[in-house]
Amino acid sequence: MFPHYTKTAAVTQFEPNYARLMVPCFDEPDFKATWTVTVIHPKGTTALANGREISNTEDPVTPWIVSKFERTPKMSTYLLAIAVGEFEFIQQYTNRGVRPSHLDMLALPDFAAGAMENWGLITYKFNTILQLSNCRFLKTLLFRENSILYDVNIYDPSNKYSVSSTIAHEVAHQLFQWFGNLVSIKWWNDLWLKEGFATYMEHISLDAITHGYMNLKDFFIINKLEKALDADALATSHPLIVKLEREVEVHEAYDAITYDKGASVLAMISAVMDETEFNEAIKVTIPVLRTLFPACLSENFGSSCSIKRYEP
16 A cells, blocks of 8 residues: 555553563552553654543654543553554544443554454454444554454455454453453453453344344354364363463463353353343343452352342
């Protein structure tokens, strides 16, 4: 697109424990804090962070701009995000009370992760985003460009599913108040809880907004359950809840067992309880967990669901 012009961007990726490289902090998921971010960046660039920008001041003498952002909600440090670059963007607003108050989705030509659910600033690699003409919220998510961009004239339907499910996964962390951003895990041992729930919500949310047009319940069996069974049959398989102590072990936990088996177990629980009852149990228990267990363990979730399931 720009054969004689190179655009540069600087974007953070702090999950699981890289926020400590930028700012001194307790960089474990159960430690939460609010953040007030100020970014000093070159003129001609745009700065993004977790909160909505509240001021933007150009220095008349130097080639710098000072951008200040609203204070974030209390959140885990790995959800902190900053991006600076020559971004082209489209924005729309809603008065529907979406929390958080804004949501940016940022497509990047290259990115360390496939996508990242930073609070209010989701990042994707380039090929993950759909056409957002009907976008009803604004917040910030970081994606690889190939994880967030979809053109019906270029890509086949399988790409549409891939893009849709990636976006649904990251937005689930943000908007549905499931495990991830609002209810955090206490330690990476329970990584399956936040990633399994977001993966489980992919087909639920997409079927809801397309009125079943994509028929993703069938896709779930092929793309999630079968992948989980394949991964679980390997010698490298591990339990959903696994003791993680070293940094390399945390990185290795981001696998098909955590995502696909975690989602499949939740789908099985839903089938046993009845989907309507399971969804109602989640609606009831998530606010309780947010209040009593801001950093949650698997047993907290299991106990809460059991109480709901067997209450008289």
